[in-house]
Amino acid sequence: MSTSIYDQIGGAAAMDAAVDLFYRKVLSDDRVNEFFDGVDMERQAAKQKAFLTMVTGGPNSYTGRNMRDAHAKLVARGLDDSHVDAIIELLGETLKELGVSDDQIKQVAAIAESVRDDVLSRGKAD
């Protein structure tokens, strides 16, 4: 059995620091940070923790429906592919700083890629 990237970067205990890194990049990036204006930071951090856990192969209860509902209002405000691209890029930078290899970052990006249509309210909900 191969170790998940989640376990490799330290599992649950390392997630808070990983979320801090990722969330800080998101809030500092002018391509996407306007979508985070006025949100409750603690709740947002909890959601990002669930997201990072899911894409790195940790224990999660991900459903496309959650992702779709959570982003519907943002899609109405103009969320599109360019923003998803930026988030996947920032996710890669975060993992690189945590010592994850380029190959593995590609695997994570592929998982993140799989929720793109749900995030952007495209196709059918699962």
Added chain:
Amino acid sequence: MPKLRFAERDLEIAGGATVLETLEAAGIDVPNSCRAGACQSCLMQAVAGEVPEEARRGVSPAKRELGHFLACVCRPTADLEVARVGGSEAIAATIAAIRRCPGDVLEVRLRGAERLDYRGGQFITLLRDDGLARPYSLASVGGAAELELHVRHFADGAMSGWLARAAPGVEVAIRGPYGECFYVADDLERPLLLVGTGTGLAPLYGIVREALAAGHRGPITLLHGARRAADLYHRDELAALAAAHDNLEVVASALDATGDDDMTATPIDALALERAAAADRGALRVYLCGAPALVNGLRRRLFIAGVPLRSILADAFLPAATGGA
């Protein structure tokens, strides 16, 4: 449409209405203030049925187990039976003294609530005998004989206007304590940065005194800001505290400060960012209290500047939803 059951009455919940709105529509008074799920004035108890998670946010694990939830943000999707939180929870107290301070601030001291187990910086709900409820932070140190509250006096404030005229000896009740904005003695060496505007000083005054009482050795910086220099209160108390403790620095900031009044005109958010940048951000713990725009804006900027999210404890003071506080 889901039904709400309260005191043996079945009430229709109009589409999307909260428990609080539903009860009010039926003429039932429930203490409340912020109507945004923050102040916990409207805490109620579920007897049967499911409470949406949204209405349990910020409710302590112990209270969750008792079925407690926030009526103002609870929109039931199925039948729900609720009750008032046990009357035994409210603690009777007596107004011991009220002192007028600069900045239209009333320092309110309460006696008789010795059994309240709290930490300085947490908040309580103050209840008048007719049920009027408002949240106030505790400026006193846990275990002190008197509770100390700092109440901003608004001319049209239902509670603050009443307090301004209340005489010592008047009886009130309190519920609480609530909140996680208090000193934790997990590392006596870590730097502490306390930032507050207006009566945001109240929780900070409790927190800083608990830290000093616990023997905190790391550097503590307390920044207190107001628009006008004349509105900064408790300056003597803070100066005395700083004089008695080498590791405490107190900085007063007012937009109209002239420089010769021992305060700075540098805005408090700029000061906070400056101090955080100079500190060991990994170890730093920050407390932000007062105006929501300052608290929420500074939380974001300090986080971006490298302070871990969990190291920033914030208490944004939301105004009462109807009339002044």
